Amino acid sequence: MKTVFATSRPGRAGVWxxxxxxxxxxxxxxxxxxxxxxxxxxxxxxxxVRHFTGLSRLNFSVDGNFYPLGSCTMKYNPKFTEAVAAHPGFTALHPxxxxxxxxxxxxxxxxxxxxxTERFLCAITGMHAFTLQxxxxxxxxxxxxxLxxxxxxxxxxxxTTILVPDSAHGTNPASAAIAGYQVVSIPSHEGIIDPAAMEKVLNEDVAGLMMTCPNTLGLFERHLPRIVELVHSVDGLLYYDGANLNAIMGKMRVGDAGFDIVHINLHKTFATPHGGGGPGAGPVGVSARLEPYLPISRVVKLEDGQYYLNYDYPKxxxxxxxxxxxxxxxLKAYAYLLRLGREGVVRVAENAVLAANYLRARLRGHLEIPxxxxxxxxxxxSVAELAASHGVRALDIAKALLDRGHYAPTIYFPLIVKECLMIEPTETESKETLDGFVDDLVDIVKTARINPAAIQAAPHHLPVARLDEVRAARAMELTDDAGLSEVMEITAESDTHA
Amino acid sequence: MPYIPHTPADQEAMLAAIGVESLDELFADIPPTLRASRLDLPPGKSEDAVLRHLAALAAKNRTDLLSFLGAGFYDHAIPAAVDALAGRSEFVTAYTPYQAEASQGLLQAIFEYQTAMARLLDMEVANASLYDGGTALYEAIMMAVRLTKRTRIVISECVNPIYRVMLTSYTTNLNLTLVTVPQRGGAPDIAALMRALDGNTAAIIVQNPNFFGTIEDYTALFATAHRHDALAILSVYPILQSILRTPGAMGADIAVAEGQSLGLPLSFGGPYLGIMTCRKALVRQMPGRIVGRTVDSTGKTGFVLTLQAREQHIRRDKATSNICSNQALCALRALIYICLLGPEGLQRTAQLAMERAHYAARRLGALPGVRVYNTGPFGNEFALQLPVRAYAVIDALLAKNIVPGFPLGRYYPGLDNHLLVACTEKTSREDIGILAEYIGGCL
Known part of the structure; x- marks a missing residue:
């Protein structure tokens, strides 16, 4: 489609x-x-209206497609929560x-x-207090x-240092570094943290450990109690990356396991839509000893039932x-939690885990499952064998899945598995959808062995064929210049300070 | 169970395929000592019951107030088409466009958003957005620190104090020095800002219009900053930017803004939109997602996320930022808002808001003992110096369901008698008349 700048007609306007x-x-x-x-x-x-309706049609979405993007928890986003957040009694409120x-x-x-909402999140995680900021x-x-x-x-x-397992999300080391810490990576053993390997890098300099559990391989960190003990032995703190909370919600409370700090993603576990990349929300929960450091303001409930904002936290x-x-x-997460209740929260985790294991079982024998x-x-x-034998890589498989109407799994992550596809079906997809995905994936792999070029050239049925990312990075065309000829003066002016 | 499609028969078939007997077996890896023993949540409710509960909570909020509160966050009219288009579920329920071929709608929209922001702020490039105006300012500082390898930041006291507190929080662990240059009469002391620059200054930060509403030309200040090889960072208000001298024209290296005023509701503080633009030469140090135009294997135009080598999923602890998303839906709203209003509509909106504020300043400034505190020109917001404590007026007017403005004493010691008053195109002359009458009544 033409850009919105290329369709402009001087003198028109939508709103006057x-x-x-x-x-x-x-x-x-x-x-x-x-x-x-x-x-x-x-x-x-x-x-x-025509322009943006047209653009919307060029997009895959959870409402239109299965979206098994690993670690992103692309579950269905209930419609009624949109109505809640759009209520003028909330939208018109000046902060x-x-x-x-x-x-x-x-x-x-x-x-x-x-x-x-803070109280609900405390109940689910077993943490002492939360900030929603x-x-x-x-x-x-x-x-x-x-904190x-x-x-x-x-x-x-x-x-001076923070320990991060090599299976962690890239944001973990980046966040630690941006806050001023050095990052020490811990190698995983059979997919999970090996306490012995950790002991080797553990010393008094360690401020804490950032852990995703289950980790990015989808595996539960079975040595968790020992790891908690080790980190606490040097007065280090345990940080829980809640990206994968959907797996254990209602089954295990991370606060009970000894974690000191937790962040959770409302846009994953609590069904708020991802909005094409945001807005999300990443509330943080803490144990009692970290509560004094939480960001201000904090919402406090008085004995008479009134709520107020307290700023008086000197630490x-x-x-x-x-x-x-x-x-x-x-608001949307709060409405979702009210709807699910105690029982629903547990069912979410059970069915999310059921769906993932079902896909794993169905794909066994067709793809490598390290x-x-x-x-x-x-x-x-992983499709490492297929890549070696037929030159068909994870990226090609991903594009071929798009052709069949499925969004692709996360690819090339975690970094510790070659040519990998990280698959997260969530609890909201039906067995028929999961079966259809398996059938298509199996068929793609079969086709790849017979006619690798067809898969390597995918996608064939989308608005564009495979896009040239190298050219994009080299050409750096980051803005449109349509219509700019009429305002050459400004362009010339901005060039002077380039 | 809501949103879970599996029938008992489905579950049985799936468990059989996996080769386990029960759902519980799937959780065997969680040590028994860590199993949740309780979950202190209420039982689930029907959709209707939740909607009624939330409607009752919404009713406890008073949104029928006559409000002159701004302080960086403004109540502008939002065309219904913004909600209708940005509410399309193809946008709402998508995620970060990792698979470009299946995300061309969103990618093109972000490319158009980048273009619109670059043109509105008259800068060369924009990113796909950041969380809000405050975190955008923090990211701008970090860019300057990386680019200059210096550790000192000079900031005007006229920059939104909420953002200045955020910057203090963020820089505590980073061995950076924030030097705040005091305001005078609602304006920065330009000479003092110039004197504060030195050979270790990474950046100078100012805001236009500033927190007091005062409008400045920072061209000379930025030229001085450049003589010290420091970066010039300007925070702006997008609506007024449609008529004010641009960051580009002033020589800013990085220009940021809170984008809430572009079609986003106030919504009690979020979600908002962090706008970030810069000179193209600095783009490799810019944080966040960036969309670029390219071609597909058949030569057809398309859009992709680009310059990803800056980002955390590749660079990990060496990344420019830990940000792995953007406020895509908020950026989309801003783009749609801009497209609906066009340049004429934006300029009219800005001019109307300014006219109302100037009218209000005349009316209120004529009250006994009251004067406009701003010594310089102002836009749609200004500070009043009252003969009484600002809270005397606020308390009295709140009782009448009027919010007369923001008490500057909250962030500026010594300005306890000062009230920050904002208008938008929604403020009527009648509203201002009522405000003048009631303030007059408390003096």
């Missing part, structure tokens, strides 16, 4: 605010004003109102949502590492977000 009574120059000196109006699309409302002394009573409903999973990680640093600073501990790490988190996302034992919510398959 009333004409102002003055010119800008009547209110402010011309030297403070823009020389030329910005070159932005001029379109009727219908033009805009600063409860910060005005004496205005807290204007936002009691919103504060109650925050308070109750982190705006995404990676933001939750950064917050968690900041770790605050704890050690307060105790006078001199800690707090401060503000990590402007307000109280991605409130619209938190760690072929009971998995949790996801598992990792």
């Amino acid at each position: 605010p009333p004409a102002p009574q003055t010119e800008p120059a009547a209110l402010i000196e011309p030297r403070l004003l823009r020389e030329k109006r910005p070159c932005l699309p001029e379109l009727s409302e219908l033009d805009v 600063l109102i409860p910060q005005l002394r004496g205005a807290g009573h204007f936002t009691q409903g919103a504060l109650e949502v925050l308070y109750e 982190p705006l995404a999973g990676a933001h939750g990680e950064l917050t968690g590492v900041m 770790m640093a605050a704890y050690h600073r307060d105790k006078g501990n001199r800690k 707090s790490i401060g503000y990590i977000a402007p307000f109280y988190g991605n409130f619209g996302v938190i 760690y072929d034992r009971t998995c949790m919510h996801e598992f990792v398959a």
Whole structure:
């Protein structure tokens, strides 16, 4: 499709605010004003509607396609939660109102949502307290590492390193490094952390361990109790990356297992939509000894049942977000939790694990499954043999799956398995969908052995064929220039400081 | 069970295929000592019961207030088409476009968003968005630190204090020094900012319009920063940017903004939108996702995530940032909003908001003992100096369901009598008349 800039017609507009009574120059000196109006699309409302409806049709989504993207928990997002978040009683609320002394009573409903969501998350994870401020999973990680640093600073501990298993999400080492720590990688053994290998790198410099459990191979860290003991023996803290909480929700509470810090992804486990990459939310829970460091503000419930924002936590790490988190996302997760209740939460984990193991069992014999034992919510398959024998790689398999109407699994991750496909079906996909996926995947592998070129050239039936990423990185065409010829002056001006 | 499709027969067949007897067997790897013994959640409710519960909570929020609260977050009209289009489930229920061929709609939309932001801010490139305006400012600082290998940041006290507190939180562990240069009369002291620059300064940070609403031209300041080889970072307000001198024209190296005003509801603080733009020469140090245009194997135009070598899933602890997503749906809303209004609509919206604020300043500034605190020109927001504590007015007006503005004393010691008043195109002259009448009544 043409870009929206290429379809612009000067003089059109979709929305016409009333004409102002003055010119800008009547209110402010011309030297403070823009020389030329910005070159932005001029379109009727219908033009805009057609354009974005057209774009939407070029997209795979959970509503349209099976989306077995490992570690992303692309489950169905219930529709009624959208209605909740769109309620004007929530959307029209200015976040600063409860910060005005004496205005807290204007936002009691919103504060109650925050308070109750924190309470639910504490119940599910067994943590002592939560902050809902982190705006995404990676933001939750950064917050968690900041909490770790605050704890050690307060105790006078001199800690410089954070341990991260080699199977961890790339965000873990990145978050630790950004918070000022050195990262020490721990090799996994048979897919999970080996306490003996860990002991070798464990010393007094270790601030903590970041662990994803189940890990990115979909395996539960069976040595967990020993690992917790080891990390705590050097006054290190245990960080739980909750990306894969969907596997164990209701089955195990990470707080009970001894974790000190937890981040969870509301957009994974708690069914809020991924929005094409965001907004998400990454609340962080802590054990009692870390509570004093949580970000401010915090929602407190008074004896009379009223809620208010408390800023009086002298050891707090401060503000990590402007307000109280991605409130619209938190609302959806809260509504989902109310709907599921105690019983539903347990069923989610059971059926997510059932679906993953079913796929693993069905694919056995067709794909390599390097760690072929009971998995949790996801598992990792590999096409390393096929790549060696027929030159058909995981990327090719992924593109061929798109042709059959399935989104592709996560590929080339975790890094420790060659040519891998990381498959997470979630609890919301029916057996027929899972069977259809298996049939297609098996057929693709079969085709790859007979006619590898057909798979290597996939996709054949999508809006575009395989895209040239190398060219994109080299050409660096990051903006459109359609329509810019009319405003050459501005371009020339911006070139002067290039 | 809601959202779980498996019938008992399905479950049985699946368990048989796996070769286990029960669901419980699948959890055998969890040591018995770690099994959850309790789950303190209420029983599940019907969809209708949850909707009623949430509607009752929403009713406990008062959204019928006459409000002049802004402070960086503004109540602009949102065309219904923004909700209708951004609410399409093909966008809402997709994820980060890892498989470009199956995500062309979203990728093209982000490419268009990058283009729109670059043009609105008059900068060369934009990323696919960050979490919010505050984290965008933090990421801008980190870019400057990486690029200059320096550790000192000079920031104007007129930058939104909420963001300044965030920056303090984020830089605590990083051996960075934040030097804050005090404001005077709601404006930065440009000479003092220039004097604060030195050979170890990574960046200077200012905001336009600033927290007090004051509008400046920072061209000379940025030129001075460049003479010290420091980067110039400017935080802006996107709506007013449609008429104000641009970051590009002033010579900014990085320009960021909170994008909430572009078609996102206030929604009690989020989700919002972090806009980040920069000079093209700096793009390899820019954090976050970036979409680029390319061709497919048949020569047809298409879009992909690009420059991924900067990112955490490849670079791990050497990445430019730990960010692995963006606010795609919020960026989409901003793009649709901009397309619906067009340049004319954006400029009208900005001008209307400014007209209302200037009218309000005239009305309120004429009250006995009240004056406009801003010494310089302002846009749609301004500070009032009252003859009484700001809270005396706020307390009295809250009782009438009016929020007269933000008490500056909350973040600026010594400004306890000062009230920050914002208008948008939704503020009417009648609203301002009511505000003037009630404030007048408390003096």
